[in-house]
Amino acid sequence: MRAGRFKKIPQPTIARLSTYLQCLRDLEKEGVRTVSSREIAQRTGINAAQFRKDLSYFGEFGKPGVGYQVSHLKQRIMEQMGLDEEHPVLLVGAGSLGSALAGYPGFPAQGFRIEAIFDNNPMKVGQRVAGITIEPLESLRRVNSTVRAKMAIIAVPREGAQDVADRLVRNGIKCILNFAPIKVNVPDDVVVRNVDLTQELEVLSYYMRAMEAGQGKQ
Amino acid sequence: MRAGRFKKIPQPTIARLSTYLQCLRDLEKEGVRTVSSREIAQRTGINAAQFRKDLSYFGEFGKPGVGYQVSHLKQRIMEQMGLDEEHPVLLVGAGSLGSALAGYPGFPAQGFRIEAIFDNNPMKVGQRVAGITIEPLESLRRVNSTVRAKMAIIAVPREGAQDVADRLVRNGIKCILNFAPIKVNVPDDVVVRNVDLTQELEVLSYYMRAMEAGQGKQ
DNA sequence: GTCTGTGAACGAATTCACAGCT
DNA sequence: AGCTGTGAATTCGTTCACAGAC
Numbered sequence: 001m002r003a004g005r006f007k008k009i010p011q012p013t014i015a016r017l018s019t020y021l022q023c024l025r026d027l028e029k030e031g032v033r034t035v036s037s038r039e040i041a042q043r044t045g046i047n048a049a050q051f052r053k054d055l056s057y058f059g060e061f062g063k064p065g066v067g068y069q070v071s072h073l074k075q076r077i078m079e080q081m082g083l084d085e086e087h088p089v090l091l092v093g094a095g096s097l098g099s100a101l102a103g104y105p106g107f108p109a110q111g112f113r114i115e116a117i118f119d120n121n122p123m124k125v126g127q128r129v130a131g132i133t134i135e136p137l138e139s140l141r142r143v144n145s146t147v148r149a150k151m152a153i154i155a156v157p158r159e160g161a162q163d164v165a166d167r168l169v170r171n172g173i174k175c176i177l178n179f180a181p182i183k184v185n186v187p188d189d190v191v192v193r194n195v196d197l198t199q200e201l202e203v204l205s206y207y208m209r210a211m212e213a214g215q216g217k218q
Numbered sequence: 219m220r221a222g223r224f225k226k227i228p229q230p231t232i233a234r235l236s237t238y239l240q241c242l243r244d245l246e247k248e249g250v251r252t253v254s255s256r257e258i259a260q261r262t263g264i265n266a267a268q269f270r271k272d273l274s275y276f277g278e279f280g281k282p283g284v285g286y287q288v289s290h291l292k293q294r295i296m297e298q299m300g301l302d303e304e305h306p307v308l309l310v311g312a313g314s315l316g317s318a319l320a321g322y323p324g325f326p327a328q329g330f331r332i333e334a335i336f337d338n339n340p341m342k343v344g345q346r347v348a349g350i351t352i353e354p355l356e357s358l359r360r361v362n363s364t365v366r367a368k369m370a371i372i373a374v375p376r377e378g379a380q381d382v383a384d385r386l387v388r389n390g391i392k393c394i395l396n397f398a399p400i401k402v403n404v405p406d407d408v409v410v411r412n413v414d415l416t417q418e419l420e421v422l423s424y425y426m427r428a429m430e431a432g433q434g435k436q
Numbered sequence: 437g438t439c440t441g442t443g444a445a446c447g448a449a450t451t452c453a454c455a456g457c458t
Numbered sequence: 459a460g461c462t463g464t465g466a467a468t469t470c471g472t473t474c475a476c477a478g479a480c
Contacts, residue, residue, distance in 0.1 A: 010471055018420040022399060036439065045401050049442095049473055056441055064440040065480035081420055082427035089419070100318035106399065106416040150426060151419065174429065175422040181240055181324060183263050191425045193418050198324040200411050201307070201369065202236040202299055204393040207409045208368060209300035211392065228449055254461065267451055267464095274463055282462040283458040 013054045017077055019044050020051065024074040036067035086111045088147050090173065092164050093155035094119040094127070094134045097179060101155055102130040115147045120160070137164070141171050150174040158182040165192075231272045235295055237262050238269065242292040254285035304329045306365050308391065310382050311373035312337040312345070312352045315397060319373055320348040333365045338378070355382070359389050368392040376400040383410075 023043050027035055041048035055061055055073075058080050062068045078084050089112050091102055101107075102114050117129055120137045127134050135143060152173045154164050161180035168176060174190055181196045241261050245253055259266035273279055273291075276298050280286045296302050309320055309332050319325075320332055335347055338355045345352050353361060370391045372382050379398035386394060392408055399414045 008470095012471075014421050014424050015417060017424070018414070018417040021420070022417075038439085043401075047473065048439095049475090050471095052439095052441060053472080060441070062440050063480065064478075065438045067439065080424070082423040083420060087419075087423060096318040096321050100314040101415070103314050104415060107419065110416050110420065112416070112419050151422060175426045177418050177422060183261075189429060191422060191429065193422055195413065195415070195418060196236070197319070197322060197413070198328050198330070199233060199236040199240075200395050200413060201305075201325065201330050202239070202301060202328065203232050204369060204395060204409060204411055205300040205305060206232050206235070206298070208393045211407060211409065226448090230449070256461085265451065267453090268449090270461095270463060271450080278463070280462050281458065282456075283460050285461065 007057060009057045013057060014081075016044075016046055016050070016054055017081060019046065020054075021074065021077050021081070021083075024070055024077070027070045028074060032070055034067045035070055035073075037062070039067075083111055086113055087151055088113055088115040088149040090114075090116050090118070090140070090144065090147070090149045090152040090168070091155065092118045092137070092140075092152060092168070093160075093179075094121075094124045094129055095155065095157075098153075098155035099129045101153055102132065112151070115149055116143045118143075119156075137167065140167055144171045144173075148172065152176050154178045154180055154184070156180060225275060227275045231275060232299075234262075234264055234268070234272055235299060237264065238272075239292060239295050239299070239301075242288055242295070245288045246292060250288055252285045253288055253291075255280070257285075301329055304331055305369055306331055306333040306367040308332075308334050308336065308358070308362065308365070308367045308370040308386070309373065310336045310355070310358075310370060310386070311378075311397075312339075312342045312347055313373065313375075316371075316373035317347045319371060320350065330369070333367055334361045336361075337374075355385065358385055362389045362391075366390065370394050372396045372398055372402070374398060 020040060023040060037048040037051045040051050061073050061076055089107070091098055091114050094117050098117065102117055107114065114130070114132065117132050117134045118137050118140055119125060119134050124134050125136050150173060152168045152175070154161055154176060156164055158180045161178065161182050162184050165176060165178070165184040165186055169186055169190055176184070176186065176190065176192045178184055178192055178194050179197070181198060184192055186192055238258065241258060255266040255269045258269050279291050279294055307325070307330050309316055312335050316335065320335055325332065332348070332350065335350050335352050336355050336358055337343060337352050342352050343354050368391060370386045372379055372394060374382055376398045379396065379400050380402050383394060383396070383402040383404055387404055387408055394402070394404065394408065394410045396402055396410055396412045397415070399416060402410055404410055
């Protein structure tokens with residue numbers, strides 16, 4: 001099939017695409033030119049058929065009997081994911097988590113540039129984090145009228161999260177990565193992804209108990 | 219059915235259990251005594267039938283015509299998830315992410331106590347983070363022979379992650395929360411959960427492009 | 437022979453819809 | 459009447475297995 005643009009793409013496929021990308025970057029660094037789905041499977045732990053099926057939603061990228069050209073496939077996945085251009089990102093919340101995210105080296109390395117940091121704590125405003133001066137939330141509109149970011153990260157306590165989300169949406173943000181452990185409501189044209197750190201540990205706690213009960217890895 | 223201990227439990231159910239817990243804590247704080255599956259659905263965004271089905275894997279907790287007793291249900295979910303006791307946790311990596319996690323207030327609030335922090339950078343060793351003195355990785359064995367933690371967090375760069383995981387496993391760790399963007403290999407009796415911050419932004423990037431292409435929220 | 441791309445088969449997870457309890 | 463618990467139906471996602479390309 002040529003470019004399966006119209007078939008519905010499973011959500012987990014998107015996350016795996018990012019994993020393949022990671023793997024392809026490694027292969028490129030190692031100087032590998034060509035790779036088979038089996039090799040990718042070994043490295044990522046994702047089933048080889050799954051890999052081929054995932055790619056099939058976007059088109060045909062491999063050569064039967066040969067495999068995939070690493071640099072080409074990497075390029076094509078990046079295009080599909082919108083990673084062929086840089087993304088300005090706003091960060092709200094300059095607590096310890098926010099500050100850590102401001103300096104997270106993986107973000108700029110994959111084209112995500114933190115353009116501004118906001119915090120409504122007057123003690124924080126004016127301080128610098130990762131080379132960026134913290135601004136008050138009131139400046140959001142002014143700042144984003146020039147930065148024109150569509151992505152933002154919420155790293156504030158849960159009480160403030162919905163208000164922050166509302167402000168972000170009002171100022172043109174379309175994608176939110178939310179670290180506050182609460183469901184934020186947004187309009188239909190805005191996407192939210194939640195990362196709940198405590199939830200991750202709670203899930204681990206469950207599996208620990210399940211394994212102790214001798215049920216093995218589920 | 220009485221306590222469905224033998225039916226297989228879907229993996230997503232476990233994460234949702236944690237979401238319900240969050241919601242029940244809110245309700246308790248608001249002084250609500252009884253809640254229906256419909257009310258939970260409204261607050262969490264999770265389908266009411268889904269909620270009831272999720273609970274059904276563990277037993278029967280509600281009263282037909284009435285609903286669920288908030289405090290009781292909360293207690294029971296906590297037991298099921300192993301959250302009725304405190305969990306000591308080791309943290310490896312005292313960079314900015316590690317430091318942020320060391321001070322993350324949500325962890326102690328849900329019973330996860332960071333008991334020790336390790337880093338193999340001699341400049342870091344001896345410094346204090348969130349009231350804990352950073353120790354060298356070599357001390358892991360000695361420390362955990364007294365702490366006896368089964369959970370650990372990896373917050374080191376990807377190059378070091380596999381080595382850290384190996385050491386953790388050798389010293390009795392059974393659950394790992396891994397922030398390094400790489401697949402770490404562990405024995406069958408160890409559970410790993412990955413949090414890849416860059417991947418989260420990459421997935422958002424995909425959905426942003428998809429929405430611009432006018433496909434709406436998928 | 438090797439490997440891709442993909443329908444078909446399978447398995448997992450969600451949602452429906454309703455019997456039965458309060 | 460209102461709500462739970464759960465089989466049945468449905469939707470969604472993964473894996474198999476093989477035709478066809480190299």
